Amino acid sequence: QQPVQSPQAVILREGEDAVINxxxxxxxxxxxxxxxxxxxxxxxxxxxxxxGEQKGHDKISASFNExxxxxSLYLTASQLSYSGTYFCGTDSGGxxxxxxxxxxxxxxxxx
Amino acid sequence: xxxxxxxxxYLIKTRGQQVTLSCSPISGHRSVSWYQQTxxxxxxxxFEYFSETQRNKGNFPGRFSGRQFSNSRSEMNxxxxxxxxxxxxxxxxxxxxxxxxxxxxxxxxxxxx
Numbered sequence: 001q002q003p004v005q006s007p008q009a010v011i012l013r014e015g016e017d018a019v020i021n022x023x024x025x026x027x028x029x030x031x032x033x034x035x036x037x038x039x040x041x042x043x044x045x046x047x048x049x050x051x052g053e054q055k056g057h058d059k060i061s062a063s064f065n066e067x068x069x070x071x072s073l074y075l076t077a078s079q080l081s082y083s084g085t086y087f088c089g090t091d092s093g094g095x096x097x098x099x100x101x102x103x104x105x106x107x108x109x110x111x
Numbered sequence: 112x113x114x115x116x117x118x119x120x121y122l123i124k125t126r127g128q129q130v131t132l133s134c135s136p137i138s139g140h141r142s143v144s145w146y147q148q149t150x151x152x153x154x155x156x157x158f159e160y161f162s163e164t165q166r167n168k169g170n171f172p173g174r175f176s177g178r179q180f181s182n183s184r185s186e187m188n189x190x191x192x193x194x195x196x197x198x199x200x201x202x203x204x205x206x207x208x209x210x211x212x213x214x215x216x217x218x219x220x221x222x223x224x
Contacts, residue, residue, distance in 0.1 A: 041216055041218065099144075
């Protein structure tokens with residue numbers, strides 16, 4: 001089952017904050033976040049494991065609510081370089097060896 | 112350290128033809144996953160290989176197949192191409208295909224006419 005991401009698109013001005021949500025109908029072992037710029041390969045941002053802590057990277061952080069099977073990605077004081085499509089990938093564990101990605105959230109940061 | 116390399120980067124085929132795409136993972140990575148990316152659908156999982164064994168397969172018809180060689184390089188094949196197969200096909204490698212970071216290639220963009 002593909003996780004649901006919201007919003008589908010968001011437009012920000014440089015310096016503003018944004019939250020991207022990822023929700024699954026299945027129990028999750030981990031949530032992965034990737035960013036893809038137009039014409040480029042997706043790049044890894046972070047992994048949140050079941051029972052793990054909230055993670056952060058520079059001004060991008062994420063949380064994982066295991067009970068609600070939800071994860072949120074927080075972008076603080078956005079920069080132009082944050083523009084791109086953000087994908088969450090979910091893993092249900094059990095030697096599944098696959099990530100199921102959401103449809104993505106297009107983030108545009110304007111000057 | 113070289114990244115994931117996919118060839119060809121672009122190709123155009125006609126309906127009914129078949130296509131083979133190649134992926135060379137990062138040196139030392141033994142897991143290779145394939146994803147289909149189309150506008151509005153995100154990344155759809157095709158299959159994952161580890162040490163020449165397919166460990167998981169997505170919900171795609173049997174026209175989509177793949178394999179992995181002893182050097183971890185992987186190929187995927189699509190037979191009897193349909194217009195709907197037009198997409199960006201992404202390959203990703205990782206150490207073990209578990210919950211680790213995936214390293215994606217830039218993809219092979221297939222257009223079916």
